[in-house]
Amino acid sequence: MKQFLEGSFAVAEIVKLCKPGVISAYPITPQTHIVEELAQMVADGELDSQFVNVESEHSAASVVLGAVATGVRAYTATSSQGLLYMGEVLFNIAGLRLPVILTCANRAISAPINIWNDHQDSVSMRDTGWIQLFAEDNQEVVDLHLIAYKLGEDKSMMLPVMVCMDGFILTHGIETVDIPTQEEVNKFLPPYSPLYKLDPANPLTLGPLVDPEAYMETRYAIQETLKDALKLIPQITADFAKIFGRHYNGLVEGYRIKDAERVIVAMGSVCGTIKDVVDELRAKGKKVGLLKITSYRPFPQQEIYEALKNVAKVGVLDRALSLGSYAPLAGEIKAVFFGKKKKPQIISSFIAGLGGRDITKNSIKEIFRLLTAKEKACEFIDLKPELLKEKYE
Amino acid sequence: MFGPLIVKPGSSRKNKTGSWRTELTPKFLKKNCTGCKLCMSVCPEGCITEGSEKNQLICDYEYCKGCGACALVCPKGEISMVKEGEKENK
Numbered sequence: 001m002k003q004f005l006e007g008s009f010a011v012a013e014i015v016k017l018c019k020p021g022v023i024s025a026y027p028i029t030p031q032t033h034i035v036e037e038l039a040q041m042v043a044d045g046e047l048d049s050q051f052v053n054v055e056s057e058h059s060a061a062s063v064v065l066g067a068v069a070t071g072v073r074a075y076t077a078t079s080s081q082g083l084l085y086m087g088e089v090l091f092n093i094a095g096l097r098l099p100v101i102l103t104c105a106n107r108a109i110s111a112p113i114n115i116w117n118d119h120q121d122s123v124s125m126r127d128t129g130w131i132q133l134f135a136e137d138n139q140e141v142v143d144l145h146l147i148a149y150k151l152g153e154d155k156s157m158m159l160p161v162m163v164c165m166d167g168f169i170l171t172h173g174i175e176t177v178d179i180p181t182q183e184e185v186n187k188f189l190p191p192y193s194p195l196y197k198l199d200p201a202n203p204l205t206l207g208p209l210v211d212p213e214a215y216m217e218t219r220y221a222i223q224e225t226l227k228d229a230l231k232l233i234p235q236i237t238a239d240f241a242k243i244f245g246r247h248y249n250g251l252v253e254g255y256r257i258k259d260a261e262r263v264i265v266a267m268g269s270v271c272g273t274i275k276d277v278v279d280e281l282r283a284k285g286k287k288v289g290l291l292k293i294t295s296y297r298p299f300p301q302q303e304i305y306e307a308l309k310n311v312a313k314v315g316v317l318d319r320a321l322s323l324g325s326y327a328p329l330a331g332e333i334k335a336v337f338f339g340k341k342k343k344p345q346i347i348s349s350f351i352a353g354l355g356g357r358d359i360t361k362n363s364i365k366e367i368f369r370l371l372t373a374k375e376k377a378c379e380f381i382d383l384k385p386e387l388l389k390e391k392y393e
Numbered sequence: 394m395f396g397p398l399i400v401k402p403g404s405s406r407k408n409k410t411g412s413w414r415t416e417l418t419p420k421f422l423k424k425n426c427t428g429c430k431l432c433m434s435v436c437p438e439g440c441i442t443e444g445s446e447k448n449q450l451i452c453d454y455e456y457c458k459g460c461g462a463c464a465l466v467c468p469k470g471e472i473s474m475v476k477e478g479e480k481e482n483k
Binding site for chain 1: 394396397401402404
């Protein structure tokens with residue numbers, strides 16, 4: 001049923017339909033309305049789930065780790081500093097091959113303190129072994145949660161999935177969202193049936209010390225499984241389309257790129273703004289397009305190659321940094337084309353929207369304007385040079 | 394694909410972890426032992442057991458790590474920590 005909902009409440013609604021047995025979260029900053037609403041649902045008896053309030057995100061992640069290890073579906077949500085504080089446990093969850101689903105409301109990282117949107121939090125956690133899916137709008141956020149559970153809990157995967165939604169822009173943005181019925185969800189998502197679980201009746205040790213004789217193989221296994229995920233994600237989104245009627249590729253989405261000469265690559269909600277700008281420029285006869293990356297981990301190299309190999313000028317828009325080096329997404333897009341015969345003439349890198357600075361249509365037009373024959377490296381858009389004159393002596 | 398992830402119970406019995414032992418090995422002098430079994434109760438590896446004779450305690454060197462807790466707690470000073478290999482030539 002279509003509902004007019006705040007993004008956070010939409011997530012709570014879909015998580016409720018996925019029926020996690022355990023939800024754990026640290027309830028205050030940097031948290032969103034997602035778990036507040038879920039706590040209310042549990043308290044009102046609408047959702048039969050154990051809601052565990054904890055003293056930190058490290059503990060919240062540990063609780064869901066333990067819950068999934070005992071064979072229960074679990075859920076948590078966090079953001080920004082909270083995700084960083086979970087960091088150690090995030091590696092453990094993936095290393096133990098436990099399909100936890102986490103919503104990350106993407107927000108900037110301190111210092112200086114800033115609670116607004118960018119992608120630095122989840123991008124900083126890209127090497128944890130988690131699958132990371134970035135959503136463009138709240139409908140996609142809702143749908144990606146269903147896809148995330150189905151994907152992570154697949155017996156060939158058993159990996160955690162992070163659904164990334166832009167903080168405030170999506171979490172606090174109110175949109176019309178089609179929330180499926182319980183019957184539809186049940187049809188798509190079977191109850192969690194774990195491959196292994198901690199059970200006193202059938203004891204096993206999960207996560208023992210693994211010495212140099214065997215550690216490498218555990219990491220190799222995750223690396224290979226994430227390659228398999230690139231094949232599984234489109235299958236799951238195809239199943240999804242059959243039941244819910246909404247089509248996603250799940251890896252990348254090209255928007256008017258067929259004959260495009262200039263294409264921006266981006267992730268998250270800014271893709272909506274870029275689509276509008278592309279439409280405006282196309283109306284004026286400019287051959288521009290967008291390549292939206294949905295799956296940041298695993299990184300769909302082949303799909304990106306196919307989408308961009310005939311594009312002359314590519315601009316990569318990052319909302320995060322790898323301070324002192326290439327921007328995270330830009331560096332990886334460049335790596336896709338190294339040594340390839342067919343490739344863009346230039347791949348320019350742009351940084352925008354850090355710490356919640358709005359990326360407006362004009363910002364996007366500026367990027368298209370800067371997509372010339374001269375390659376740009378880490379070009380900051382909408383920078384205020386007057387603020388860089390501070391002197392401390 | 395999965396790597397080695399799960400261990401069935403009993404691995405610590407199967408793996409002869411005594412190979413990790415420090416340089417020092419507890420040596421039971423078997424002179425003034427009163428059979429108080431304090432050494433048995435403090436052994437973190439549970440590898441000290443009672444022998445068939447009275448006041449005889451035996452250390453299972455296949456699991457002993459050489460921590461020395463037994464030697465420290467023994468009220469009679471009956472257990473001395475010796476360099477590996479010395480326990481045979483009394």
